[in-house]
Amino acid sequence: xxxxxxxxxxxxxxALSRVVGLxxxxxxxxxxxxxxxxxxxxxxxxTIQTAGSDEVIEQITKHLNxxxxxxxVVDLTEGAYTERELMMxxxxxxxxxxxxxxRMADIxxxxxxxxxxxxxxxxxxxxxxxxxxxxxxxERGAILETVRTGSSGIGRGERILRV
Amino acid sequence: MVRRKNQCAYGFGFKFQRDSTxxxxxxxxxxxxxxxxxxxxEISKAEITSAVAATTSAKGQATTGKAPAATSKDQELRGAExxxxxxxxxxxxxxxxxxxxxxLHIYDALYKQDTIQHILVRHEQAAVHAADGYARATGDxxxxxxxxxxxATNAVTGIATAYMDSIPMVIVTGQxxxxxxxxxxxxxxxxxxxxxxxxxxxxLIKDVRDLAETMKKAFHIARSGRPGPVVVDxxxxxxxxxxxxxxxxxxxxxxxxxxxRKGHGGQIRKALALLLAAKRPYIxxxxxxxxxxxxxxxxxxxxxxxxxxxxxxxxxxxxxxSDRKFLGMLGMHGxxxxxxxxxxxxxxxxxxxxxxxxxxxxxxxxxxxERKIIHIDIDPSSISKRVKVDIPIVGDVKDxxxxxxxxxxxxxxxxxxxxxxxxxxxxxxxRKGECLKYDHGKNDVxxxxxxxxxxxxxxxxxxxxxxxxxxxxxMWAAQYFRFDEPRRWINSGGLGTMGVGIPYAMGIKMARPQxxxxxxxxxxxxxxxxQELSTCLQYxxxxxxxxxxxxYLGMVRQWQEVEYEGRYSHSYMDALxxxxxxxxxxxxxxxxxxxxxxxxxxxxxxxxxxxxxxxMDFRTDPTENVFPMVRAGSGITExxxxxEDL
Numbered sequence: 001x002x003x004x005x006x007x008x009x010x011x012x013x014x015a016l017s018r019v020v021g022l023x024x025x026x027x028x029x030x031x032x033x034x035x036x037x038x039x040x041x042x043x044x045x046x047t048i049q050t051a052g053s054d055e056v057i058e059q060i061t062k063h064l065n066x067x068x069x070x071x072x073v074v075d076l077t078e079g080a081y082t083e084r085e086l087m088m089x090x091x092x093x094x095x096x097x098x099x100x101x102x103r104m105a106d107i108x109x110x111x112x113x114x115x116x117x118x119x120x121x122x123x124x125x126x127x128x129x130x131x132x133x134x135x136x137x138x139e140r141g142a143i144l145e146t147v148r149t150g151s152s153g154i155g156r157g158e159r160i161l162r163v
Numbered sequence: 164m165v166r167r168k169n170q171c172a173y174g175f176g177f178k179f180q181r182d183s184t185x186x187x188x189x190x191x192x193x194x195x196x197x198x199x200x201x202x203x204x205e206i207s208k209a210e211i212t213s214a215v216a217a218t219t220s221a222k223g224q225a226t227t228g229k230a231p232a233a234t235s236k237d238q239e240l241r242g243a244e245x246x247x248x249x250x251x252x253x254x255x256x257x258x259x260x261x262x263x264x265x266x267l268h269i270y271d272a273l274y275k276q277d278t279i280q281h282i283l284v285r286h287e288q289a290a291v292h293a294a295d296g297y298a299r300a301t302g303d304x305x306x307x308x309x310x311x312x313x314x315a316t317n318a319v320t321g322i323a324t325a326y327m328d329s330i331p332m333v334i335v336t337g338q339x340x341x342x343x344x345x346x347x348x349x350x351x352x353x354x355x356x357x358x359x360x361x362x363x364x365x366x367l368i369k370d371v372r373d374l375a376e377t378m379k380k381a382f383h384i385a386r387s388g389r390p391g392p393v394v395v396d397x398x399x400x401x402x403x404x405x406x407x408x409x410x411x412x413x414x415x416x417x418x419x420x421x422x423x424r425k426g427h428g429g430q431i432r433k434a435l436a437l438l439l440a441a442k443r444p445y446i447x448x449x450x451x452x453x454x455x456x457x458x459x460x461x462x463x464x465x466x467x468x469x470x471x472x473x474x475x476x477x478x479x480x481x482x483x484x485s486d487r488k489f490l491g492m493l494g495m496h497g498x499x500x501x502x503x504x505x506x507x508x509x510x511x512x513x514x515x516x517x518x519x520x521x522x523x524x525x526x527x528x529x530x531x532x533e534r535k536i537i538h539i540d541i542d543p544s545s546i547s548k549r550v551k552v553d554i555p556i557v558g559d560v561k562d563x564x565x566x567x568x569x570x571x572x573x574x575x576x577x578x579x580x581x582x583x584x585x586x587x588x589x590x591x592x593x594r595k596g597e598c599l600k601y602d603h604g605k606n607d608v609x610x611x612x613x614x615x616x617x618x619x620x621x622x623x624x625x626x627x628x629x630x631x632x633x634x635x636x637x638m639w640a641a642q643y644f645r646f647d648e649p650r651r652w653i654n655s656g657g658l659g660t661m662g663v664g665i666p667y668a669m670g671i672k673m674a675r676p677q678x679x680x681x682x683x684x685x686x687x688x689x690x691x692x693x694q695e696l697s698t699c700l701q702y703x704x705x706x707x708x709x710x711x712x713x714x715y716l717g718m719v720r721q722w723q724e725v726e727y728e729g730r731y732s733h734s735y736m737d738a739l740x741x742x743x744x745x746x747x748x749x750x751x752x753x754x755x756x757x758x759x760x761x762x763x764x765x766x767x768x769x770x771x772x773x774x775x776x777x778x779m780d781f782r783t784d785p786t787e788n789v790f791p792m793v794r795a796g797s798g799i800t801e802x803x804x805x806x807e808d809l
Contacts, residue, residue, distance in 0.1 A: 010419055014355060014367075025360050055547065062544035068364040068384060071419040163418060 032150025249378035263310025265337025291321020296667030312350030327657025363391030388422025426558030441510035450477030451515015469580030528798025632688030662691025746778035
């Protein structure tokens with residue numbers, strides 16, 4: 001099952017590699033991982049998307065907590081949460097494709113952020129399934145390049161993760 | 164085996180006489196002048212006083228003399244000097260190490276002080292093992308110091324060994340100067356990167372101003388929570404730079420690291436209710452009880468409960484082997500009664516143990532029988548890792564057991580020892596099989612078990628430490644020595660590192676010069692760190708090496724016999740050295756023992772040579788196997804009991 005784990009950790013060199021090393025050393029999956037400093041520059045916030053049985057997820061959170069630089073760990077999927085991913089897709093846009101691509105971008109509430117004679121670059125945000133759906137919806141051969149940030153997650157309402 | 168006719172019974176006799184004069188005479192107690200690079204006598208005296216001073220002033224305050232002025236707190240100091248001050252403030256008495264380019268400033272600072280004794284090993288791996296052995300025996304943090312590059316990579320095996328057994332250690336590694344990092348400099352390696360998976364934590368100090376606080380953190384992390392090794396990587400320029408030093412921090416605050424000590428009261432109460440209602444309770448304890456110094460509490464609890472108890476390989480000695488309630492070690496080479504009780508108990512109390520694959524065998528087989536499991540461990544990630552636990556209790560073993568005992572004393576339900584009679588009857592039935600009984604053999608070939616048993620009987624009640632390497636001899640030592648006290652059985656259980664025996668023994672002998680320290684080893688393992696015989700001579704750490712020499716990598720040979728139809732692929736050690744001569748070449752005493760009737764007199768003789776390291780080469784039965792044995796993938800009750808089961 002898919003899980004989204006949010007981690008607050010010290011913003012120190014090597015902290016990221018400890019997290020990544022833990023996943024590879026113990027054979028856990030990372031489907032995506034995003035990390036950046038928070039409003040407090042001494043702290044980084046990480047969102048890890050992973051998959052596994054309940055036992056595996058329990059071990060993952062326990063091992064993350066065991067890392068000295070990790071301050072807090074929350075499995076967002078245990079409660080209500082919001083997840084967003086930014087995706088940029090460069091698509092071929094010539095002839096009547098130009099019109100169609102524009103329309104598809106509008107339907108998915110994407111924005112065209114770069115235009116050339118032959119291509120559009122479309123920016124989309126949403127949860128991963130929405131971004132997946134967009135890629136499914138347009139013609140495969142028209143996709144020139146895709147870049148996705150991976151999910152960032154935050155708890156809903158009163159669910160707050162901070163020090 | 165064929166006995167060499169021209170050698171006397173246990174060939175030491177006259178050789179020992181001749182050597183004793185040349186080696187012992189005039190040698191200072193701690194420091195051997197002749198082998199030293201520091202040639203003037205004054206320094207050797209300083210070295211001696213340093214050991215004395217270190218033992219008397221546990222706080223390790225800097226003394227006068229050549230040490231940098233320590234009176235004023237506000238002063239300019241080099242990084243290396245701050246490091247020494249940090250070690251002194253942490254009460255470090257011994258540092259095992261090996262110098263090299265990147266740590267020369269640190270070695271210079273070591274030279275100028277006299278409270279910490281440095282022990283120069285012959286290989287960095289042994290430096291870490293020796294400090295690790297010291298930590299296991301004393302409970303203090305073990306400290307090792309090595310240089311960058313190969314110094315650090317050689318130390319990795321030692322660090323991983325300590326990590327797997329959760330031993331508190333601080334390993335200081337030199338690093339190339341900060342401006343050279345990443346440029347493939349001479350003797351550069353990414354020490355923090357290489358050691359990351361085998362340390363509790365590690366640091367690279369890039370600014371000398373962070374040094375004191377980082378050392379404080381390193382020691383704090385190493386000894387608190389679930390202990391473990393911490394690596395501190397110090398670039399050469401950091402150890403050279405001068406900085407204003409305002410004293411060593413008294414406390415350390417880390418928002419991201421606050422290990423729990425106290426267990427959850429409600430959980431403990433629930434656990435106790437379950438335990439008191441059990442018809443077939445069983446207490447299974449591991450290295451955590453030893454690490455937490457909770458042996459007294461464990462004994463109290465077991466006595467109150469009147470229930471059987473078993474220890475893992477790492478936990479031996481936590482409960483006295485001579486007590487009837489002790490069922491012996493459990494696991495792959497555990498006793499029938501210990502393993503059967505594990506399978507058939509109805510409530511299992513696991514304390515500071517981690518249900519490792521060598522302990523519970525096949526987890527599916529283990530889960531076939533229903534039982535409630537209570538698990539006390541300081542590390543939540545050890546709980547429900549391999550088996551599902553009903554009542555987890557996260558906390559320090561000592562704290563939790565103390566609270567449990569208090570609850571029994573105050574509570575209304577008292578343990579009903581009498582109700583356990585049927586359970587004890589079953590256990591006694593298993594016990595009757597005497598699974599550790601072995602065939603003494605018709606001729607005078609030496610059975611390895613007999614050597615251990617003889618040593619055990621001979622040292623009953625004596626202040627003794629036993630270290631071992633890894634293999635058959637390790638299992639025989641664990642099965643037949645019968646440990647009654649914790650921290651007396653020192654071995655590499657988790658990583659299973661061959662070669663730890665001699666360094667462990669010399670590390671312990673350093674801290675416990677009055678105790679008898681034996682290293683039980685085999686002809687394979689002992690050769691993995693045999694160069695340390697040289698260190699033993701230089702620092703006068705007389706240990707007794709009991710090598711069970713069967714000319715085979717015995718445990719490998721045993722598995723090949725059991726699992727590979729006797730295809731002994733590369734497990735025979737051809738061209739073994741003459742260990743007696745080798746010991747003599749290192750300045751020690753060598754003995755060759757080939758007949759069963761010589762075992763006891765030889766051990767007696769070796770123990771008499773109190774100030775000599777003695778290498779005892781016991782030629783043991785090469786066909787002997789360790790039984791009982793649980794084959795890989797089998798359940799813990801599916802045991803092979805002897806060669807007839809093969």
